[in-house]
Every structure is written in structure tokens, then in C-alpha cells.
Amino acid sequence: xxIFLQLIASGxxxxxxxxxxxxxxxxxxxxxxxxxxxxxxxxxxxxxxxxSLTVYLKLSPYAGFPLVIVCAALLGTLVERLILRHxxxxxxxxxxxxxxxxxxxxxxxAEIIWGSDFRSLPPLFPRKPIIIxxxxxxxxxFYGFLMAIAVVVIFMLLFKYAKxxxxxxxxxxxxxxxxxxxxxxKTMFTISWAFGTIAASLGGIIIGNIGxxxxxxxxxxxxxxxxxxxxxxxxxxxAVLGGFIVGIVENLxxxxxxPYFHGGVKDLAPFVVLILILLIKPYGLFGTKEIERL
Amino acid sequence: MPKILSIDGVSLAFGGLxxxxxxxxxxxxxxxxxxxxxxxxxxxxxxxIINGFYRPKKGKVFFQGTDITHLQxxxxxxxxxxxxxxxIALYHGMSVLDNIKLGAHSHLKTGLISGLxxxxxxxxxxxxLRKEIEKDIIDFLEIxxxxxxxxxxxAYGLQKRVELARALAxxxxxxxxxxxxxxxxxEETEDMARFILDIKEERNITIVLIEHDMKMIMDISDRVLVxxxxxxxxxxxxxxxxxxxxxxxxxxxQKKG
Amino acid sequence: xxxxxxxxxxxSDQAVFATATSRFxxxxxxxxxxxFPFVAGxxxxxxxxxxxxxxxxxxxxxxxxxxxxxxxxGHAAFIGVGGYTxxxxxxxxNLPFLICLPLSGLMAAFFGIIVGGPSLRLKGLYLCIAxxxxxxxxxxxxxxxxxxxxxxxxxxxxxxxxxxxxxxNDFKYYFLTLAMVILCVTAARNLFxxxxxxxxxxxxDRDISAELMGINLLRYKLYAFAVSxxxxxxxxxxxVNFLKTVTPEHFPLMESVRYLAMIIVGGMGSILGSIFGAIxxxxxxxxxxxxxxxxxxxxxxxxxxxFPLQQVIFGLLIVIFxxxxxxxxxxxxxxxxxxxxxxxxxx
Numbered sequence: 095x096x097i098f099l100q101l102i103a104s105g106x107x108x109x110x111x112x113x114x115x116x117x118x119x120x121x122x123x124x125x126x127x128x129x130x131x132x133x134x135x136x137x138x139x140x141x142x143x144x145x146s147l148t149v150y151l152k153l154s155p156y157a158g159f160p161l162v163i164v165c166a167a168l169l170g171t172l173v174e175r176l177i178l179r180h181x182x183x184x185x186x187x188x189x190x191x192x193x194x195x196x197x198x199x200x201x202x203x204a205e206i207i208w209g210s211d212f213r214s215l216p217p218l219f220p221r222k223p224i225i226i227x228x229x230x231x232x233x234x235x236f237y238g239f240l241m242a243i244a245v246v247v248i249f250m251l252l253f254k255y256a257k258x259x260x261x262x263x264x265x266x267x268x269x270x271x272x273x274x275x276x277x278x279x280k281t282m283f284t285i286s287w288a289f290g291t292i293a294a295s296l297g298g299i300i301i302g303n304i305g306x307x308x309x310x311x312x313x314x315x316x317x318x319x320x321x322x323x324x325x326x327x328x329x330x331x332x333a334v335l336g337g338f339i340v341g342i343v344e345n346l347x348x349x350x351x352x353p354y355f356h357g358g359v360k361d362l363a364p365f366v367v368l369i370l371i372l373l374i375k376p377y378g379l380f381g382t383k384e385i386e387r388l
Numbered sequence: 389m390p391k392i393l394s395i396d397g398v399s400l401a402f403g404g405l406x407x408x409x410x411x412x413x414x415x416x417x418x419x420x421x422x423x424x425x426x427x428x429x430x431x432x433x434x435x436x437i438i439n440g441f442y443r444p445k446k447g448k449v450f451f452q453g454t455d456i457t458h459l460q461x462x463x464x465x466x467x468x469x470x471x472x473x474x475x476i477a478l479y480h481g482m483s484v485l486d487n488i489k490l491g492a493h494s495h496l497k498t499g500l501i502s503g504l505x506x507x508x509x510x511x512x513x514x515x516x517l518r519k520e521i522e523k524d525i526i527d528f529l530e531i532x533x534x535x536x537x538x539x540x541x542x543a544y545g546l547q548k549r550v551e552l553a554r555a556l557a558x559x560x561x562x563x564x565x566x567x568x569x570x571x572x573x574x575e576e577t578e579d580m581a582r583f584i585l586d587i588k589e590e591r592n593i594t595i596v597l598i599e600h601d602m603k604m605i606m607d608i609s610d611r612v613l614v615x616x617x618x619x620x621x622x623x624x625x626x627x628x629x630x631x632x633x634x635x636x637x638x639x640x641x642q643k644k645g
Numbered sequence: 646x647x648x649x650x651x652x653x654x655x656x657s658d659q660a661v662f663a664t665a666t667s668r669f670x671x672x673x674x675x676x677x678x679x680x681f682p683f684v685a686g687x688x689x690x691x692x693x694x695x696x697x698x699x700x701x702x703x704x705x706x707x708x709x710x711x712x713x714x715x716x717x718x719g720h721a722a723f724i725g726v727g728g729y730t731x732x733x734x735x736x737x738x739n740l741p742f743l744i745c746l747p748l749s750g751l752m753a754a755f756f757g758i759i760v761g762g763p764s765l766r767l768k769g770l771y772l773c774i775a776x777x778x779x780x781x782x783x784x785x786x787x788x789x790x791x792x793x794x795x796x797x798x799x800x801x802x803x804x805x806x807x808x809x810x811x812x813x814n815d816f817k818y819y820f821l822t823l824a825m826v827i828l829c830v831t832a833a834r835n836l837f838x839x840x841x842x843x844x845x846x847x848x849x850d851r852d853i854s855a856e857l858m859g860i861n862l863l864r865y866k867l868y869a870f871a872v873s874x875x876x877x878x879x880x881x882x883x884x885v886n887f888l889k890t891v892t893p894e895h896f897p898l899m900e901s902v903r904y905l906a907m908i909i910v911g912g913m914g915s916i917l918g919s920i921f922g923a924i925x926x927x928x929x930x931x932x933x934x935x936x937x938x939x940x941x942x943x944x945x946x947x948x949x950x951x952f953p954l955q956q957v958i959f960g961l962l963i964v965i966f967x968x969x970x971x972x973x974x975x976x977x978x979x980x981x982x983x984x985x986x987x988x989x990x991x992x
Contacts, residue, residue: 129770180968187716188967190773191909194902195963202956210953309953316781319774327770355789362785365778372775376766439857465859477854481846481914489840490847494859496840500868503842506835514838518655558859 096228101349102342103229107239109341111300114242115314116321116333117249118294123327124266125286128178129186131193133294134315135200140166140295141215141302141311142208148216155218162299163292170291174284197312205309212306215299238300245296249289250330262286317344320364324371340364389416391450392594393438393562398447400433400618407433408618410447415562420588420595422605422626425615426638431598432474434615435564438596439471440464452561466494470560472551474567474598480540484531484550487539488521491557525553529583545576552583562594563587569601577601581608606630614638659838682819690815696927697822698883701829703907703923704916705876708833710905711913712842713869714849715764719776720904722783723874725896727753727881732800732891733793742805746882753878754871756783761870765863780898787893799892802885818887825883829876833916836872845869846914899956906963912975921974929962930955 119133143165147158173196181189219237223230253259264272265282273279294315301314317340325336348360393415400408408430415421423431436442438449440461448457456464465471470491478487496517498510526532529549534542539550548568555563568584569577581604587593599605605612605626612629614621616638622629629635682690706720727749734740734748760779764772787794794800804813805821812818836842844865847855856862885891903926911922933954940947966973 129773177964177968184967184971186770187710187714188971190716190770191905192964192967194905195960195967198899198902198956198960199964200960202953202958202960205953206950206957316777319777323771323774358785358789362781365781369775369778369782372771373763376763376771441853441857460861461856462859462861465857471854471857473854477851479847479850479855481850482843486843486846490843490858493840493844498839498841500836500841500872503836503839504832504872506838510835510839514659515655518659522655554858 097349098346099227100229101345103226103231104235105342105345106338107231107235107341108345109338110239110246110334111242111297111337112317112321112341113334113337114246114300115294115297116318116325116337117246117330118290118292118297119318119322120290120327120330120333121249121286121293122290123322125262126178126283129190129193130290131190132173132197132200132315133290133318134312135197135204136166136169136291136294136312137298137301137315138204138307138309138312139169139200139298140291141298141307142204142213143295144299145208145213145215145302145307149213155216159296159299162295166291166295167288170287170289171284173291174287178283178287179280197315201309201312208307208309210309212308214306215303218303232304234304238304242297242300245293246330246334249293253330258285262289317361317364320368323368340367343367389418391415392417392452393596394448394450395434395438396448396450398434398437398444398449400430400437400442400444406618408437408444411615411618411620412447413613413620413623415594415596416611417594418588418592419610420584420597420608422597422599422609422612423615424599424602424605424612424629425621428617429615430618431615432566435471435566435596435598438564439469462494465558468559468561470555470558470563470593472548472555472563472565472568474570476544476547476551478539478547478551478554480538482539483535484537484539484542484553485518485521485535487550488525488553488557489517491554492517492521492559495559521553521557525556528586529553529556545572548572548576548580549583552580556587560593562596565595565597567598567600569599569604577604584608678823682816687815690819692927692931694815694818694822694887696924697819697826698880698887699907699927700826700920700923701876701883702880702904703911703919704829704833705873705880706904707908707911707913707916707919708836708845708876709869709873711908711915711918712837712849713845713866713873714852715761715866715869716773717776717873718773718898718901718905719760719780719783720873720877721896721898721900722780723753723757723877724881724884724900725783725787725891725893726756726874727878728885728891728895729787729794729800729881730878731882732802732885735802735805735886736800742807742886745805746879749882750875750878753881754875757870757874757877758867761867764866764870777898780901784893784897787896794893797893799890800885801890804889805886812886822883822887825879829879830916830920833872833876833919837916841865841868849914903959906959908973910962910966910973912973913971915973915975917978918973918975921978925974926959929958933958 115133115137118136119130122128122130140162144158144162147153147161148155153161177192177196178189181192219233221233223233224236225231253263261272261277262282262285264275264277265279269279272282298311302311321336321340322333323336324339325332325334344360344363347363351359351363391414395411395413398408398411399406411430411434423434425431433442437444440456440459444457448455450456451464451467451469456467479490482490496513498513502508502510526535529552531546531549531553534546539547542550552568555565565584569580572580584595584597585608588595597605597609609626611624612626613623614629614632614635621634621638622632624632681693685693702720702724706717709715709717730752731745731749734745735742740748760776763775788797804811806812807821812821844855844860845868847858847860848862848865852862884895907922907926908919909922910925911920912918934951937947937951937954970976
């Protein structure tokens with residue numbers, strides 16, 4: 095029983111961090127309808143930039159975070175301006191593949207610059223594990239979770255109350271209407287790419303702080319798909335819920351099944367669940383079926 | 389005249405929005421049956437119900453006396469329901485000729501294996517199809533000069549004509565046409581009206597037509613159905629319909645005083 | 646100079662190589678392909694085999710993604726299914742190569758149909774993610790079902806034998822590869838002269854109206870998955886028999902992306918494009934490693950950049966072609982041909 099509780103608890107914590115990464119995907123998808131396959135690579139780049147700033151340049155983490163945010167915003171803006179802007183009006187399949195190409199580029203660049211060895215980020219949080227009852231939580235995971243949830247909440251508040259957030263929501267709802275209300279839709283696209291990249295980078299730092307940084311860190315980004323399909327593609331709340339589900343599912347699968355398969359089940363489980371759900375509900379748990387017209 | 393198509397008490401809703409309410413009408417064999425009404429009256433939805441693209445919430449659709457309400461759209465096409473679209477739905481990745489050939493899909497037999505092999509049965513079938521299309525459709529619609537062009541390079545009026553060609557290749561018994569002359573100039577409209585009449589008279593194909601061009605409707609159609617906000621307003625000969633007070637009201641709005 | 650040509654019958658108008666000129670050039674190409682192994686060295690023969698096997702896989706993916714519009718991130722896994730089937734049938738059941746070959750295709754087609762099954766209800770993103778899941782699940786099976794697949798060590802095979810004739814070097818294998826490439830390319834080309842191919846394109850361009858034109862969407866989507874993965878399976882079988890070994894690391898997600906890159910660079914919805922793309926994407930990594938090899942004297946660590954540099958260049962090619970030349974090398978080739986067609990009166 096305590097193993098079960100233990101697995102659920104750490105699953106929840108991981109799930110909260112996944113929610114932040116999924117947010118990086120959803121922010122872009124909501125405003126631009128673009129499926130960004132490079133979200134995981136944005137994470138990985140964010141973690142490496144943080145690593146370079148704090149280890150090579152020996153800056154304190156307090157200076158590192160804002161600088162990573164600036165760099166991520168810049169990266170997102172560049173990607174949108176240089177690549178995605180040219181793809182407006184192209185078929186969906188082409189746009190998906192452009193982002194796949196982009197992820198391949200970022201992965202290669204990271205390996206050229208930082209190599210393929212594991213790098214450890216400087217310690218960000220107190221090392222003492224958190225003990226609640228019989229459940230022991232790793233401190234990196236626990237504080238990472240708190241930080242991820244804080245960032246998600248800040249983003250949600252931003253959308254609800256700040257002018258720019260309202261404009262982004264309007265764009266997401268109806269581009270033509272937003273345009274006629276004087277919102278610069280193209281600027282909104284750029285801003286959502288910047289925000290999406292920021293969310294992903296912060297997620298990358300948190301993940302990197304738990305398990306080290308490597309070019310393949312971005313593979314965690316693939317988990318975004320089970321998360322968003324479970325939670326609904328275009329809602330922030332759904333991303334959080336999906337994050338928790340995936341976190342718990344993979345932890346339980348890893349804890350109970352991995353010993354029988356010599357590992358690997360943990361990462362696979364969300365995809366098996368995903369397939370099962372798609373077979374029963376083709377538009378995900380909370381997705382809406384669109385009315386098609388002729 | 390025998391009925392070829394019957395719509396019986398059909399209702400359709402998207403979510404809470406009622407698009408069609410208890411619509412009934414019959415189409416006789418060999419006639420041109422027009423459906424008119426203001427925008428949002430449910431005209432295209434009616435065609436989509438007949439085609440099987442939408443399923444009605446209530447009511448039934450009969451084709452040649454058989455209930456086809458639950459038949460899949462592709463099976464209905466094979467039975468003989470041809471269709472042209474309001475917003476041209478040609479396949480831009482194919483030539484004019486291939487677009488037309490696509491219409492004949494249900495009447496061909498080539499399967500996956502014989503298609504990969506091609507020589508023999510598939511080749512014979514393709515040649516026969518080509519001959520038929522050249523003789524019965526391309527000559528008839530006067531599109532010889534564009535047959536090998538890509539459809540995306542064609543002018544709007546010609547695209548509409550290619551769409552008609554594709555619908556004819558379906559060898560329809562009933563041809564459903566959604567605004568065949570919308571956006572056309574006077575000359576193109578006249579050509580299209582001539583084609584529609586020829587299709588009816590020479591090939592004995594029944595035509596169900598949606599159109600906003602009142603002059604054309606009055607000129608070529610045998611009977612007219614008027615829809616308004618999903619309800620059947622009236623039905624009759626063009627002349628009767630034109631004089632009907634409800635129709636005038638629906639089109640021109642309520643007269644004051 | 647050829648200003649144009651006139652066709653007298655519908656048969657000649659429908660022919661693939663309609664004019665005497667194009668038949669002439671095709672004949673020359675065929676003769677050159679037959680002569681090639683007699684003059685080429687070991688390295689070129691190795692590369693030619695590799696390119697040929699890749700062409701078969703790329704034609705398969707282009708049928709599914711380029712022609713029928715169903716994106717797949719699982720193509721490498723289907724190639725893997727073919728490869729493992731071939732290896733298991735040959736080593737466990739001692740079946741002859743000529744029986745393993747079609748069975749590998751059929752097994753891959755079977756998996757393709759299972760993955761394609763939900764494609765009627767899943768569109769765009771959802772299908773893309775379902776194929777991604779299939780890729781990851783199959784990869785997992787390759788690695789973890791050790792009793793059958795040999796785990797990460799894989800399975801070793803002896804060289805294939807056709808009617809008592811052992812294909813034990815690249816020279817002999819070349820003729821098998823060439824025959825299979827010609828067979829698959831011709832079959833694919835044939836398919837698009839019939840209603841099946843037209844239905845694929847119709848589904849890609851407008852799937853809704855295609856149904857009203859009488860096309861059974863589910864059946865034709867499954868056909869597309871079946872043909873595509875059948876060819877993937879053939880390609881996989883040829884690949885493991887060529888390398889005489891199969892291991893899971895040959896079929897990662899990255900390989901699926903490489904196949905997508907091939908059809909994008911070559912030209913989506915073009916058989917010729919699949920050939921160009923496959924050859925191009927086989928040469929590029931070699932070219933990169935050659936260039937890095939030249940740099941080794943100056944930068945001793947140059948070779949360690951091989952893999953990441955390949956990834957950057959694959960990615961760049963995908964992005965650049967999609968942004969600037971979405972119809973790929975096939976379109977560039979068409980423009981060059983048209984230029985010479987009317988030369989010297991091109992204006």
C-alpha cells in the first residue's frame with residue numbers, strides 16, 4: 095500500500111511539471127492552431143541555456159531564470175518570424191512537418207554545442223527530502239512541482255486579467271473578429287510563440303534539475319501528445335488535468351510493470367493509454383467534434 | 389409521373405440549432421426541381437441530407453421507392469445520386485480528365501491488386517472509360533481543349549463546368565446541383581442553363597437545383613420548393629411561387645402599413 | 646528541339662511514357678543501370694543497394710502521405726516489422742528468401758491496416774499521434790520481446806539464396822535490389838492510372854466530397870495503409886538481408902522522420918519525387934561524413950559531429966523545401982525538363 099501511495103504522490107508531482115510543458119504546447123496551439131513538435135526541444139534548449147549561464151558564466155540562478163526567459167522569448171519569436179510565418183495557409187500536414195524539421199535542427203545544434211554527455215545543473219533547491227506520513231518525496235521533484243504550478247498559475251492569471259492575455263484569447267476564439275477589433279493577429283502569433291517557448295524552457299530547467307541535461311531531454315516532449323489528447327487540445331485546465339493523469343499512469347506502470355520488462359514501460363504506458371482512448375473517443379476525452387460543411 | 393425521390397418529414401439539428409424542421413417533398417422523374425430560399429434557409433443542408441452527408445434527426449429519405457435514410461453516402465452515389473457543390477470541390481492535385489474519371493468511381497471494378505498490376509483488366513477498363521468520357525461528356529460540355537490541364541489553373545466558370553462533367557461521369561439518375569451559376573457572367577450562365585436543359589431532355593436525368601438566379605429558375609425549372617429558416621414555405625410551378633405572398637414577404641421582408 | 650507531339654489514340658495519350666523520346670531515354674537509363682555494377686567499385690555498389698532499398702520505402706510512404714494525405718510517423722516501424730519478419734522466418738523456420746520476401750510485406754501490411762484502422766475517425770493531428778504511438782510501441786516490442794526478436798543484440802542471417810543462387814556480395818545483391826525497385830515503382834505508377842489511385846488523391850484533396858463521389862473512405866484509407874506498409878515491409882526484408890543482421894536501432898523514430906524528409910525533399914505526391922528524395926537522403930549523410938573526414942586532420946574531433954550535423958541538415962532540408970519548394974526536387978526536375986523541351990525557343 096505504501097508503494098502505491100508513493101507512486102501516486104510522485105506521479106502527481108511529475109504530472110504538475112508535465113502540465114507546464116504541455117502549457118508550452120497549448121499556448122501556441124490555441125492561438126495559431128499549429129501542432130508544435132519542437133516543444134520538447136524548446137525545453138531542452140532552455141535547460142542548456144540555463145546550464146551555460148549558471149555553470150560557464152557562473153551566474154546565480156536568480157539571474158539565470160530571467161535571462162532564460164528573455165532567450166526563450168527571442169527563440170520563439172525568431173522561429174515564428176523566420177519559419178512559421180511563411181507557412182500561413184499551407185496544409186496542416188506541411189506545418190506539422192516543418193515543426194518536426196525544426197525539432198531535428200534544434201536537437202542537432204544542441205549536440206554540436208554541448209555534446210551528448212549528461213550535464214548536471216547547479217542545485218536550486220534544499221536537498222532534504224520531504225516526508226509526509228510514510229511517503230517520501232525527492233526534494234527536486236517537490237520544489238520543481240511547486241515552481242511549475244506557480245508558473246502555470248501565473249500564466250492563467252495573465253490570460254484572465256492582463257490586456258495582452260485577453261487579446262490572445264480573443265485571437266484564439268475568432269481570428270477575423272479579433273482582427274476587426276483592432277488586434278494585430280500576426281503580433282499575437284509571435285507573442286504566443288514567445289510565451290509557449292518560455293513555458294517550455296522553464297519546464298526544461300525543472301526537468302533538467304531532476305534528471306540532468308542531455309540533448310535527448312527533448313524526448314520528454316513527446317509525452318505532450320498523450321497529455322493534450324487526454325486533456326483536450328486547447329484548454330489550459332485540460333493540460334493540467336492531462337499532465338496529472340499521464341504522470342500517475344506512467345509512475346504506476348513503471349513501478350509495477352518495469353521489473354517484468356527490464357524497463358521502458360514507464361515511457362510507453364501513456365501512449366498505450368492514448369491509443370485505447372483514441373479507439374473509444376476519437377477526439378480525446380474532452381475534445382469537441384467539429385461540424386463539417388460542404 | 390412517378391416519384392424518383394421523396395423526402396418525408398425530415399428534421400435536422402446541429403446541437404441546439406434547428407436547421408430543417410419537418411420538411412417533406414417529392415421529386416418526379418425527369419423534371420427540374422428547384423429549391424430556393426434566402427441564405428440560411430437550409431437548402432444546402434437538404435441536399436446534404438439527400439446525399440447522406442448529414443443524417444436527419446427525424447424523417448426518411450426514399451430513392452426510387454427504397455428507404456435510403458441509413459445508407460452510407462458512397463453507396464448512395466453508386467445508386468445514382470450525382471452532386472455538384474456550391475464552393476467548387478474539385479481535386480486540385482489532378483488533371484481535368486482525372487477529375488472527371490473520378491466521378492465514374494462507383495461504376496469501375498479495378499481493385500487494389502489489379503490496379504497495381506494494371507495490364508489486362510484495369511487497362512481495358514480505363515480505355516473504355518476514357519472513350520465514354522470523351523464521347524458523352526467532354527464533347528458535350530465543350531471542354532476538349534482543357535482536358536489535360538490541372539484544375540487549379542482554370543477560370544472559375546470552367547471549373548464549374550468540370551464539376552458538372554465529373555457529376556455526369558457518375559451516371560446519375562438524379563443530379564443535385566448546388567448553385568451551378570453563382571458567380572458566373574451572363575454568357576456563362578446561359579451556357580450552363582443550356583447544358584442543364586440538355587441533360588434533362590437528352591439524358592432523362594432528374595435535376596434538383598439550388599439557385600439564387602431567379603430568372604434562370606423561372607426559365608428552366610418545372611417545379612419550385614421554397615424554404616425559409618428551415619421550414620417549407622410553399623411549393624408549386626415557378627409562376628405560382630413567384631406570386632405567392634409568403635414568398636414575396638420572405639424575400640423582400642415584411643411590408644409596413 | 647521538340648515543339649510538341651500529337652497523339653492519335655487514347656491508348657497512346659494514356660501511356661506513361663507517351664513519346665518515342667521519353668521511351669528512348671528510359672531505355673538508356675535502363676541500360677546504364679544494368680551496366681553500373683560492372684564499372685562501379687565496392688563503395689558505389691554498397692550505396693546503390695542502400696539507395697534502392699530506401700527508394701522502395703520512400704515510394705511506400707509517399708503513397709500514404711504524399712498521395713493519400715495520411716501523415717505517418719511510424720514508417721520506420723513498419724519497415725522494422727518487415728525486417729524482423731524476414732529475419733525470423735529465415736532463421737527460425739528456414740523459409741527460402743523468395744517466400745520470406747512477400748510474407749514480410751504482408752506482415753507489415755497487416756500492421757499497417759491495424760494502425761490505419763482508426764484513420765476513418767482520426768484526422769490530421771490525431772492520426773499523426775496514433776502513428777507516433779504505433780512507432781514507439783513497435784520499437785518497444787523490438788527491444789523487449791527478446792525471445793523472438795533477440796532484444797538489442799538482434800538476429801543475424803546468412804545471405805539470401807534464390808533458386809540455388811547465393812547473393813553473397815553487393816554485386817549480386819544489386820540485381821535483386823534493381824528488380825525490386827523497378828517492380829515497386831512500376832506498380833505504384835500503375836496504381837495512379839486507375840480508380841484506386843484517383844480515390845487516394847481525392848481523399849487527400851477533399852475527403853468529404855470524395856465520399857459523395859462514391860468513394861468508401863475507410864476502404865481506401867486502409868488500402869493506402871496496406872500498400873504503403875507492404876512496400877515498407879519489402880524494403881525492410883531487403884534491408885536486413887542486405888546487412889545480414891537486424892537490430893532495433895535501425896528503426897527509431899528518427900528514421901521515420903528521415904523518410905518524411907525524403908518525400909518532402911523529393912516531392913510529395915510524386916513517384917519520381919520519392920526516387921529523387923531517397924537517393925538524395927542516402928547521399929547527404931555520406932557527403933557529410935566525407936567532408937568531416939577531410940577535416941579530421943585539422944580538427945581531430947570532427948567525426949564526432951557526424952550524427953548531430955546530419956540531424957541539423959535533415960531538419961534544415963525539411964524546413965527549406967517546405968518553405969521555398971513545397972513540391973520538391975520533382976518540381977525542379979520538371980522545370981528543367983520543360984526548359985530543354987522547347988529549347989532553344991524557351992521564350
